[in-house]
Amino acid sequence: MMRVGVLFMREVLCFTCKKQSTNYIEILGKYICESCQQEILTLSPGDYGYDHFHNEIKILWEEYLECLIKNQVINHG
Numbered sequence: 001m002m003r004v005g006v007l008f009m010r011e012v013l014c015f016t017c018k019k020q021s022t023n024y025i026e027i028l029g030k031y032i033c034e035s036c037q038q039e040i041l042t043l044s045p046g047d048y049g050y051d052h053f054h055n056e057i058k059i060l061w062e063e064y065l066e067c068l069i070k071n072q073v074i075n076h077g
């Protein structure tokens, strides 16, 4: 009997904790594992670690904007 629809989760490197994970979300081409997602959700401003995550997301966002700007430059010749 053949089984179809089996999901092959691919292992990715988490952007924030740098660990391999098959349970992740993708944001702007970077991966954030589930445990980091949970940590981000439970962190509040002032907590140790909040600044770290905030900073990582900021870096991610800046890279994304940089990409957009570069693409625009290329498009405009």
Ligand SMILES: [Zn+2]
Residues within 6 Å of the ligand: 014, 015, 016, 017, 018, 019, 032, 033, 034, 035, 036
């Ligand atoms: Zn992680």
